[in-house]
Amino acid sequence: MKLIDSILTQAAGIAAVRRDIHAHPELCFEEVRTADLVAAKLTEWGIPVHRGLGTTGVVGIVHGRDGGQSGRAIGLRADIDALPMTEFNTFAHASTHPGKMHACGHDGHTAMLLAAAQHLAQHRNFDGTVYLIFQPAEEGGGGAREMIKDGLFTQFDMEAVFGMHNWPGMDVGKFAVSAGPVMASSNEFKIVITGKGGHAAMPHMGTDPVPVACQIVQGFQTILTRNKKPVEAGVISVTMIHAGEATNVIPDSCEIQGTVRTFTFETLDLIERRMREIAEGVSAAFGATCAFEFERNYPPTINTPYEADFCRRVMADIVGPDNAIAQEPTMGAEDFSFMLQEKPGAYCFIANGFGAHRGQYEGGGHDAGPCTLHNPHYDFNDDLIPLGATYWVRLAEQWLAHQPPADRPMPQGAGK
Template identity: 45%
Template sequence: MPIINRIADFAEDMTTWRRHLHTIPELCFDCPKTAAFIKERLEEFGVDEIHDGIAQTGIVAIINGKGAGRTIGLRADFDALPIEEETGVDYASTHPGVMHACGHDGHTAMLLGAAKYMVETRNFSGRVALIFQPAEEEGGGAQVMCQEGIMDRFDIAEVYGIHNFPGIEFGTFHTTSGPIMAAVDTFMINIKGRGGHGAMPHETVDPIVAACSMVQAIQTIISRNTHSGQERVISVTQIHAGSASNIIPDTAMINGTVRTFDKDTQELIQKRMREIVEGQAASFGVEAELDYEVGYPATVNTAEQTEFAAKVAGEVVGEANVDGNVAKVAGAEDFAYMLEERPGAYLFLGAGEGAGLHHPKYNFNDEISPVGASFFVRLVEQMQPEVA
């Protein structure tokens, strides 16, 4: 059961939609042009219901099948990134400093393609809820849509999502049961000492020495406080202090990221970091404040739904082209909030060679759109076959 012929027939339409969206990238929740374009296409297709204004610019559209059944949620994100585009394509961003560098324009095109086909055929029972979501990159749009009640309001039973992945072989699917993407936390440590002349350090309370010691101590959380077999990351990514070679500054700042796959490890790292900051501050005689921000949770696929999704993917692209036990990815994804509310699965779709995600030369591979759209359709049709 390969790519659906009818979907292949309007692959050019999906490319046109995607490239138009690529020209009008928008950030976070403020995506009025993108939302308007999506709504226009859904109205053209003849979906049964369109509910907009969710999480400001999010949309949920309903397609009714033939006969009673559950509602299956299919999600596409549609926000862009604050990056200056360097692709040189003739459909490049017309919004300076903003571009679709993660393929959300392509995710939207795939879901629109699936919607067009399912409106035409309705070869399923129950309903499909098409979830078009803003603010994946920043703001947690999935969380906001859930907080505004989409799961209960539309009686969504299960939910599924796809993300394109450059560098993975074209047209292959990768997923796994359990955690597939990490929780992401951010920390900032502000250190206050007493500055002075670099030639007279004994008259100062040096925040730089304290900062260096804190960075080294924080790294021991991974090596000495967590199990060696666990996947977890602490990266210090910024240290800022000072303004001249002969001045010891008053303050220093440390910034970084934490990636974990289970709540116990996440909580342990936060606890130990607070203890280290407090202890190191006392030992160096500085004041230090830790601002630890808990971000997106881990994206955790449920076993039954993941197994089913992998089976459907295999029928679309061939079993040999599906890895159902892929290694976890330390990146984060706010689809996690939807999976906390409902069972479901998140899958990566290989895009072949090309610039990586979040790179100014990245460009979505339009040739995978029929693959993703076919997967969405077959998932629904096989999960809820049409009632005779």
């Protein structure tokens, strides 16, 4: 493993920053303290800072040895927000804010990019500019979209943008990246079926919306098995059904909510259309009415081929070809997808291990739960900081040292 010496030397200090962020988690668009800390560190290292994009976003600007005169630039992104959940860990850096927790490792993502920023500012071994994007509100707020709306790519013109997420369940020392869809779109639906309530002993006097809802839920599964192409991925999950207040009362209405995940817009269009047809058609057949709502949240995360292959080669040089593996697509969603609609780039995974790192803290305090994302026992593995930072530095240096082909594939939204 080829780690950068200066990053290794400074890793303990960056780990302390990471644990400070972990102890003070902040939710979507509320990351004031975190943004202040990031901006203060960048300023301390002589990096100019731009603030306010996406409310609490921070952009650090590192010019290379040419002072950025080449005009070439690359973007590196980390997310900074936490989740609205209670932490079960009791180690010294556990959350001090009840109901808020860094359970997805955004504290670690921030730390890895800060470690890279420190090295890049100290050495500037590249021609061009590296934009360090510290993005708020990934967990449901669409902070990437908001930064773009506020002018991220118009104020800071970059050739490509790259993101990285820690991935528990893989051996530390591995990376994963692939071209094409690697994370799914995230969408929500809400259906309210209205019938006619009445006495449970006299169902013929009303229109019961509950069996209507049951038929609709069953019908949704035929979309996946009989309408969608079998080779295309799609998930419809009904996660909430609400109806009634008493056992002897047929309710007036029944509400269904859930999520839809796909890797392509074509599949998403099909699923939304068929869900509406089934919900409205079944309701009408039973004499009920239906209000159908479908909200598209995050688009699929789609890596462009040249950039994904470039990342894989950088990874292989650091950890060896056998440890730069193919990225298995996941139905989880990521708002970095908005950036990849505008700019070519790639979103990769860095292995977070299996949780053994949590035993290193004095007095334990991590409990025995699994170390998985969005779990109250989760904690980021600080051993990743030198590795992730080395990857960021080498990616920036090598990208700016080579001219990408002008005819490489671009995302659909690029140039709009």
